[in-house]
Amino acid sequence: MDLKSPPSVTTAERHTGPFSAGSALNPGPDLKPLVSDPVKEIRIDATHKIIEIAPGVKYSAWTLGDTVPGPVIRARVGDRIKFSMTNRSDEAAPGIRMTAAPMMHSMDFHAAMVSPTDKYHSIAPGQTIAYEFTLNYPGVFMYHCATPMVLEHIASGMYGMVIVEPRGGYPTRVDREYAIVQSEFYTRPDPQKRKVDNQPLHVLDGERVRSKASTYTVFNGRYNGFVDKPLLAKPGERVRLFVLNAGPSNTSSFHVVGTIFDRVWLDGNPDNQLRGMQTVLLGSSGSAIVEFVVPEAGVYTMVDHHFSNASQGAVGLIEASGKAPVGGMPAGAEHHNIPATAVPSDPEAVQGKLNFESKCLACHTIGGGPKPNLGPDLYGVTGRRDEAWLRRWLKSPDRMLQTDPQAKELLAQWKVPMPNQYLSDEEISQYIAYFRWADQNRQPQSGGLASAAAPAPGR
Numbered sequence: 001m002d003l004k005s006p007p008s009v010t011t012a013e014r015h016t017g018p019f020s021a022g023s024a025l026n027p028g029p030d031l032k033p034l035v036s037d038p039v040k041e042i043r044i045d046a047t048h049k050i051i052e053i054a055p056g057v058k059y060s061a062w063t064l065g066d067t068v069p070g071p072v073i074r075a076r077v078g079d080r081i082k083f084s085m086t087n088r089s090d091e092a093a094p095g096i097r098m099t100a101a102p103m104m105h106s107m108d109f110h111a112a113m114v115s116p117t118d119k120y121h122s123i124a125p126g127q128t129i130a131y132e133f134t135l136n137y138p139g140v141f142m143y144h145c146a147t148p149m150v151l152e153h154i155a156s157g158m159y160g161m162v163i164v165e166p167r168g169g170y171p172t173r174v175d176r177e178y179a180i181v182q183s184e185f186y187t188r189p190d191p192q193k194r195k196v197d198n199q200p201l202h203v204l205d206g207e208r209v210r211s212k213a214s215t216y217t218v219f220n221g222r223y224n225g226f227v228d229k230p231l232l233a234k235p236g237e238r239v240r241l242f243v244l245n246a247g248p249s250n251t252s253s254f255h256v257v258g259t260i261f262d263r264v265w266l267d268g269n270p271d272n273q274l275r276g277m278q279t280v281l282l283g284s285s286g287s288a289i290v291e292f293v294v295p296e297a298g299v300y301t302m303v304d305h306h307f308s309n310a311s312q313g314a315v316g317l318i319e320a321s322g323k324a325p326v327g328g329m330p331a332g333a334e335h336h337n338i339p340a341t342a343v344p345s346d347p348e349a350v351q352g353k354l355n356f357e358s359k360c361l362a363c364h365t366i367g368g369g370p371k372p373n374l375g376p377d378l379y380g381v382t383g384r385r386d387e388a389w390l391r392r393w394l395k396s397p398d399r400m401l402q403t404d405p406q407a408k409e410l411l412a413q414w415k416v417p418m419p420n421q422y423l424s425d426e427e428i429s430q431y432i433a434y435f436r437w438a439d440q441n442r443q444p445q446s447g448g449l450a451s452a453a454a455p456a457p458g459r
């Protein structure tokens, strides 16, 4: 145990250039192997920046290292961390200048044992703080800004992961390693109605953040993180995930559909071992290393098994063997076939798309073909049904199935009734706006389109 740490040094000299630097840093989720140098120089600067939480949802974030989450630091017990940070919240972000006012920030490493008053104090815009410490315990630790209101600084995006490996490495060997950081956002549309890239800006909602009423719960800063770009593995491989729940306030019940965690090391320390776990419960700033075997080819969904969190975006995929996902995945766990780059700009359609991905994707695609025994492809639906019919259908499919001839015809094809979705009029308008956008914007592509153009029966 090494508790020696000279006093921190605060100066008015600024870092320039990259917002983070050091060979031990990883952007995540992919991890470089451990760098063997026992002294690790790390620079992570504080910035204000617009990030994109979900397609079309721009958010006014505060960052450590100019990304949310900040870079993953990978080190080993006994390593000396030489850390420095400039508060660059006063710098104009390249491109659009629409960030929050410059303010005080700081850095608190859960991996360190140091005086918080000396090391974790706030610095003003333009100042630089430097301090050093030795890593005494193995684990997966959080770092975050600790400037009051800490809640707001974390909810704005100021957090990241430190991996501290045991001195002699881990007791198991694995084929793949990935770092997953879960966190929540509490957003509301900008009251000044500002726009970024033609899309509405969102800002922190002070009411929601105090009442823990999150609007998004995400992996690695993105709604449905790793659904568009799944993490890769192969059948038979052993996978190690470093999982951190940054919070700021909610709990994660981390699970991977289709496998069992052979080992769970709570807080990332192999002395805290559990075996054969289905989920691992992580409080705010809680973490674990989980290891599992990929039993066979397939798509394995990482999910917060608190399903209201999953429906807010805490979903990601691990794809084994590169095969496309098949029908029947959990809601929100699948991509549909509109190119990922295509995003509606109208906020109503954006909201419709997000709701569709969490509530409807289990049974429907848009242009991806019908899902056998689940539901029709909705591509072209605004052409084959008029708006009044769609409104009545979405309001109450069960009543329509009893009274409306077109609905009865659909049921005769599909055999299974669409369950009532209990949608508000506002939500219904959002779905219709999204369907209309999809029908107008979809590029013809092979697969899906033919079956979508002519509504195909189920069977």
Ligand SMILES: [Cu+2]
Binding pocket: 062, 104, 105, 106, 145, 146, 147, 153, 158
């Ligand atoms: Cu801060």
